[in-house]
Amino acid sequence: MSHAERLETLARLLGPLARRRVPLGPLTTYRVGGPAALFVEARSTDDLRRVRAALAEAPVPVLVVGRGSNLLVADRGFDGLAVKLSAGRSSEFAGVEIEPSGPGELTVRAGGAVGLPVVARRAVEAGALGLEWAVGVPGSVGGALAMNAGGHGADVAACLRRYGWFDLAAQAEGEGDLDRLAPAYRTSSVRPTEVVLWAELAARAGDPAAGRAALGEIVRWRRAHQPGGANAGSVFTNPPEAPAGALVEQAGAKGLRLGTAQVSTKHANFIQADEGGSADDVWRLIGAVRDLVEARCGVRLSTEVRLVGFEAGPSTRRAP
Numbered sequence: 001m002s003h004a005e006r007l008e009t010l011a012r013l014l015g016p017l018a019r020r021r022v023p024l025g026p027l028t029t030y031r032v033g034g035p036a037a038l039f040v041e042a043r044s045t046d047d048l049r050r051v052r053a054a055l056a057e058a059p060v061p062v063l064v065v066g067r068g069s070n071l072l073v074a075d076r077g078f079d080g081l082a083v084k085l086s087a088g089r090s091s092e093f094a095g096v097e098i099e100p101s102g103p104g105e106l107t108v109r110a111g112g113a114v115g116l117p118v119v120a121r122r123a124v125e126a127g128a129l130g131l132e133w134a135v136g137v138p139g140s141v142g143g144a145l146a147m148n149a150g151g152h153g154a155d156v157a158a159c160l161r162r163y164g165w166f167d168l169a170a171q172a173e174g175e176g177d178l179d180r181l182a183p184a185y186r187t188s189s190v191r192p193t194e195v196v197l198w199a200e201l202a203a204r205a206g207d208p209a210a211g212r213a214a215l216g217e218i219v220r221w222r223r224a225h226q227p228g229g230a231n232a233g234s235v236f237t238n239p240p241e242a243p244a245g246a247l248v249e250q251a252g253a254k255g256l257r258l259g260t261a262q263v264s265t266k267h268a269n270f271i272q273a274d275e276g277g278s279a280d281d282v283w284r285l286i287g288a289v290r291d292l293v294e295a296r297c298g299v300r301l302s303t304e305v306r307l308v309g310f311e312a313g314p315s316t317r318r319a320p
């Protein structure tokens with residue numbers, strides 16, 4: 001079977017569960033980029049089982065999409081099956097439950113589709129403290145585990161107890177702990193075909209007023225230090241030498257524009273896309289900035305942003 005035939009077979013097997021040529025740009029915070037050949041919004045583990053069964057007959061590349069806050073999808077799109085967990089009311093992946101789990105301890109259990117800021121705020125209101133850092137990260141619980149998201153001195157690795165996972169490409173699903181997740185700096189063991197269904201996070205009992213104050217402080221700090229507009233947070237991970245933003249500034253690339261993309265003038269590790277702009281411009285700018293930093297600072301930066309549908313690296317010289 002050719003790739004096109006596999007996609008056709010998949011579409012037929014999935015029926016109304018799958019939609020064709022769904023634009024991915026609006027599902028990302030960059031708000032640019034092309035469509036997924038096929039797209040499924042899963043409301044239940046049963047939906048995921050149907051996807052897995054269909055993929056077993058007609059395997060194609062899979063992209064799991066969270067809140068798209070760390071994704072750059074090429075203008076030509078993703079020529080495979082994109083799967084997103086639904087955050088709608090009827091979805092199995094949209095709940096948050098907070099329960100005591102020991103003296104002074106609580107467990108916050110959240111579905112994979114729930115936004116991290118929602119988790120942080122709901123936890124604080126329930127007197128479950130320690131997750132306030134998550135209010136500034138606009139991703140989903142699933143995306144946060146995949147990326148080991150973090151900030152303000154904490155990250156997923158510091159608070160994860162257990163999580164549920166489901167593999168779309170193998171007859172495998174189950175529960176895992178921190179050892180299985182193997183979180184490292186902005187990455188983890190989550191494979192491209194693995195879906196994080198839910199997570200249990202550890203919190204400590206405390207005064208909601210203190211939590212609210214911490215949330216407010218984090219939101220103020222973000223507004224003061226980070227740009228708005230269409231971006232995906234930090235473009236590059238921080239190398240051991242220096243913060244990536246400082247290196248970009250040192251290389252003279254702060255404010256650099258290429259077509260419809262620009263390095264933020266507020267924070268040099270952010271790239272902003274113009275409204276109606278091009279993902280390929282963002283990609284080219286990532287490559288240009290990386291080449292400048294390498295040439296002028298002698299450090300080769302790695303992208304934190306996950307690049308989807310680009311054939312080679314965003315550089316005239318090397319792949320990312």
Ligand SMILES: Cc1cc2nc3c(=O)[nH]c(=O)nc-3n(C[C@H](O)[C@H](O)[C@H](O)COP(=O)(O)OP(=O)(O)OC[C@H]3O[C@@H](n4cnc5c(N)ncnc54)[C@H](O)[C@@H]3O)c2cc1C
Pocket residue numbers: 029063064065066067068069070071085112113136137138139140141142143144145146147148149150151186190192194195196197226231232233234306
């Ligand atoms: C303004 C702004 C500020 C940010 N600040 C921070 C910050 O302080 N700290 C930080 O760590 N990040 C930050 N980010 C980046 C981003 O929010 C995080 O990486 C976040 O964890 C991504 O989650 P997501 O749901 O948006 O994932 P996506 O961007 O949709 O996907 C990212 C990766 O996770 C995978 N994935 C998504 N959902 C699932 C799932 N359910 N199961 C398995 N895999 C999944 C995708 O396949 C992809 O590989 C920021 C982004 C923005 C736009």
